[in-house]
Amino acid sequence: xxxxxxxxxxxxxxxxxxxxxxxxxxxxxxxxxxxxxxxxxxxxxxxxxxxxxxxxxxxxxxxxxxxxxxxxxxxxxxxxxxxxxxxxxxxxxxxxxxxxxxxxxxxxxxxxxxxxxxxxxxxxxxxxxxxxxxxxxxxxxxxxxxxxxxxxxxxxxxxxxxxxxxxxxxxxxxxxxxxxxxxxxxxxxxxxxxxxxxxxxxxxxxxxxxxxxxxxxxxxxxxxxxxxxxxxxxxxxxxxxxxxxxxxxxxxxxxxxxxxxxxxxxxxxxxxxxxxxxxxxxxxxxxxxxxxxxxxxxxxxxxxxxxxxxxxxxxxxxxxxxxxxxxxxxxxxxxxxxxxxxxxxxxxxxxxxxxxxxxxxxxxxxxxxxxxxxxxxxxxxxxxxxxxxxxxxxxxxxxx
Amino acid sequence: xxxxxxxxxxxxxxxxxxxxxxxxxxxxxxxxxxxxxxxxxxxxxxxxxxxxxxxxxxxxxxxxxxxxxxxxxxxxxxxxxxxxxxxxxxxxxxxxxxxxxxxxxxxxxxxxxxxxxxxxxxxxxxxxxxxxxxxxxxxxxxxxxxxxxxxxxxxxxxxxxxxxxxxxxxxxxxxxxxxxxxxxxxxxxxxxxxxxxxxxxxxxxxxxxxxxxxxxxxxxxxxxxxxxxxxxxxxxxxxxxxxxxxxxxxxxxxxxxxxxxxxxxxxxxxxxxxxxxxxxxxxxxxxxxxxxxxxxxxxxxxxxxxxxxxxxxxxxxxxxxxxxxxxxxxxxxxxxxx
Numbered sequence: 130x131x132x133x134x135x136x137x138x139x140x141x142x143x144x145x146x147x148x149x150x151x152x153x154x155x156x157x158x159x160x161x162x163x164x165x166x167x168x169x170x171x172x173x174x175x176x177x178x179x180x181x182x183x184x185x186x187x188x189x190x191x192x193x194x195x196x197x198x199x200x201x202x203x204x205x206x207x208x209x210x211x212x213x214x215x216x217x218x219x220x221x222x223x224x225x226x227x228x229x230x231x232x233x234x235x236x237x238x239x240x241x242x243x244x245x246x247x248x249x250x251x252x253x254x255x256x257x258x259x260x261x262x263x264x265x266x267x268x269x270x271x272x273x274x275x276x277x278x279x280x281x282x283x284x285x286x287x288x289x290x291x292x293x294x295x296x297x298x299x300x301x302x303x304x305x306x307x308x309x310x311x312x313x314x315x316x317x318x319x320x321x322x323x324x325x326x327x328x329x330x331x332x333x334x335x336x337x338x339x340x341x342x343x344x345x346x347x348x349x350x351x352x353x354x355x356x357x358x359x360x361x362x363x364x365x366x367x368x369x370x371x372x373x374x375x376x377x378x379x380x381x382x383x384x385x386x387x388x389x390x391x392x393x394x395x396x397x398x399x400x401x402x403x404x405x406x407x408x409x410x411x412x413x414x415x416x417x418x419x420x421x422x423x424x425x426x427x428x429x430x431x432x433x434x435x436x437x438x439x440x441x442x443x444x445x446x447x448x449x450x451x452x453x454x455x456x457x458x459x460x461x462x463x464x465x466x467x468x469x470x471x472x473x474x475x476x477x478x479x480x481x482x483x484x485x486x487x488x489x490x491x492x493x494x495x496x497x498x499x500x501x502x503x504x505x506x507x508x509x510x511x512x513x514x515x516x517x518x519x520x521x522x523x524x525x526x527x528x529x
Numbered sequence: 530x531x532x533x534x535x536x537x538x539x540x541x542x543x544x545x546x547x548x549x550x551x552x553x554x555x556x557x558x559x560x561x562x563x564x565x566x567x568x569x570x571x572x573x574x575x576x577x578x579x580x581x582x583x584x585x586x587x588x589x590x591x592x593x594x595x596x597x598x599x600x601x602x603x604x605x606x607x608x609x610x611x612x613x614x615x616x617x618x619x620x621x622x623x624x625x626x627x628x629x630x631x632x633x634x635x636x637x638x639x640x641x642x643x644x645x646x647x648x649x650x651x652x653x654x655x656x657x658x659x660x661x662x663x664x665x666x667x668x669x670x671x672x673x674x675x676x677x678x679x680x681x682x683x684x685x686x687x688x689x690x691x692x693x694x695x696x697x698x699x700x701x702x703x704x705x706x707x708x709x710x711x712x713x714x715x716x717x718x719x720x721x722x723x724x725x726x727x728x729x730x731x732x733x734x735x736x737x738x739x740x741x742x743x744x745x746x747x748x749x750x751x752x753x754x755x756x757x758x759x760x761x762x763x764x765x766x767x768x769x770x771x772x773x774x775x776x777x778x779x780x781x782x783x784x785x786x787x788x789x790x791x792x793x794x795x796x797x798x799x800x801x802x803x804x805x806x807x808x809x810x811x812x813x814x815x816x817x818x819x820x821x822x823x824x825x826x827x828x829x830x831x832x833x834x835x836x837x838x839x840x841x842x843x844x845x846x847x848x849x850x851x852x853x854x855x856x857x858x859x860x861x862x863x864x865x866x867x
Contacts, residue, residue, distance in 0.1 A: 184642075196686045197689050198688075198700070200700050200701060277712075277716075281716040302718055303675070382672070384700070384720070386673060387700070395718070396702075476702050482703075486615055490618075490681030491681065492642075495619065
């Protein structure tokens with residue numbers, strides 16, 4: 130029978146289990162059914178058990194007063210704020226460490242990655258040691274190292290300063306104290322001019338590029354760029370009568386007084402340093418791999434066309450290396466963001482520490498809070514991926 | 530059609546093995562396990578602390594051992610699970626442990642949300658410890674200070690309430706593990722260490738130089754510490770409650786682990802009842818009649834347990850204070866065995 134069937138195509142609308150297409154459909158339907166059943170079972174089980182323990186599902190707790198203090202918040206927060214506000218305080222604390230972390234990681238990662246390819250023996254070896262040491266020590270240990278071995282043993286603020294001292298720059302176990310910039314009336318005009326300068330510089334750069342494409346004439350944009358972005362805002366700053374002043378910290382009885390200066394807490398510094406050191410070691414390897422993926426023939430061809438080493442790097446090597454670098458770089462950004470939740474080990478008040486930790490403990494709303502936290506990390510990761518995919522589309526090899 | 534059959538079987542097995550867990554009859558589970566499983570702290574001297582051989586001791590550990598003695602007639606049939614302040618209630622409600630003697634403050638929200646409090650084994654209050662060289666003699670002078678504390682505790686909330694009510698600025702550095710809080714305070718990250726006074730006395734012993742620190746006089750809260758049990762199991766609640774009461778009543782009646790065998794022959798009807806010589810009080814709880822005899826014989830009465838773990842002769846050196854018997858000026862008062 131088998132030979133006959135293989136020659137005769139199945140009738141339209143016919144149903145036969147020996148038809149691969151039908152079987153495929155059945156398998157797929159079964160898989161979907163099992164997945165749906167699995168999800169339904171998880172929800173049903175949670176609902177049953179919560180009912181058995183007399184726990185009600187709901188997000189009403191978010192408006193309840195929190196009653197506890199948080200050491201660092203980027204928005205107004207005090208003990209009478211709601212749990213909902215705690216959520217945003219934690220979220221912003223996570224985002225700020227992730228954002229600054231990603232920027233520093235990229236810069237250091239690129240420098241070290243290029244350093245590993247350097248012909249200078251010392252730079253080469255230092256870069257290699259940096260990478261091999263930092264990426265092979267677990268991140269949690271590095272966080273503890275920075276916090277317990279480097280920052281906590283620093284002298285206390287009372288050991289270094291007397292009450293009433295002005296603190297322009299002070300590093301103690303209370304963290305880093307730097308002056309707080311306070312803009313005055315005319316500052317926004319200077320800022321607007323600065324933004325306009327940047328836009329102007331970009332426009333001129335585009336124009337110069339198009340002109341070079343069309344006529345072959347080059348235009349040195351470096352001077353116009355410097356003038357628009359630095360000189361013009363500086364001029365405006367002087368004309369407006371320096372509308373920005375810096376307010377130093379002020380030492381109180383025990384610690385620097387609240388509301389003076391800008392205090393970067395040691396927990397933040399430790400977490401940031403550890404995240405950047407650890408992740409940049411991986412980024413350095415990604416950058417090295419990216420640059421080495423561009424064959425040496427490309428460089429030789431470029432030299433043969435008469436391009437100097439600078440333009441060769443800028444126009445030939447980096448664009449081709451970027452398409453190899455960007456996808457794994459995205460993963461590292463995501464890793465850094467997710468790893469920031471290790472903050473809980475050193476009392477940095479990130480989302481996991483204050484919301485999934487303290488708020489969960491005080492309200493007992495485990496399902497709701499874990500759900501919200503997972504959704505947040507998922508969203509941050511998806512947004513980062515989307516942005517990096519968009520960037521990847523721009524730098525990837527255009528196939529014609 | 531084989532696949533469909535497999536799918537059907539899998540479904541059947543899966544649904545059968547996942548029927549909702551029942552939370553009743555903890556006593557039966559404990560008997561089946563052959564031991565009481567207690568959630569305790571991750572190391573708080575005097576309350577629940579393991580020695581270098583992994584043997585647990587402390588006031589909370591004694592509460593657990595008392596229940597083991599009541600159920601099995603053997604105080605050693607107790608297992609201890611160290612839990613952080615944050616995970617303790619989940620461990621209890623999920624059935625991972627049978628009871629939670631973990632220096633936990635009784636509050637309305639905890640009683641309503643997480644489980645029941647059968648009694649109090651230590652009346653505490655929150656205090657502050659600072660370095661002597663700060664020159665501070667009252668908590669009211671602490672404006673602008675940094676305070677180290679534990680996340681997920683009533684301590685964290687009390688300190689916020691206290692400073693707010695006085696209108697003082699403060700910053701709070703909140704760690705998850707008690708050891709980290711102490712280490713951070715010891716390293717000078719904070720000016721103030723705050724927790725229950727008993728806890729301060731206990732943690733002070735771990736500091737590099739205990740004599741360089743001073744405990745401030747203010748007590749800013751009521752902290753009745755006691756064991757917790759799950760909601761919905763009245764029998765188990767009663768067992769834990771009367772194991773605690775047994776120790777307090779035994780002290781009141783003058784029964785100790787040393788003289789208990791003489792006391793057994795006493796004519797005092799109260800002593801006869803509590804030791805199970807007359808009446809059927811133990812059986813009413815589903816326990817052997819002489820359950821309280823086993824507790825006092827093996828663990829001791831409340832006073833013995835207090836003196837052994839936190840009393841004046843221990844490194845903690847706490848006086849009985851509020852925890853003295855009601856007839857000695859304290860508030861330890863247990864309902865009668867009758």
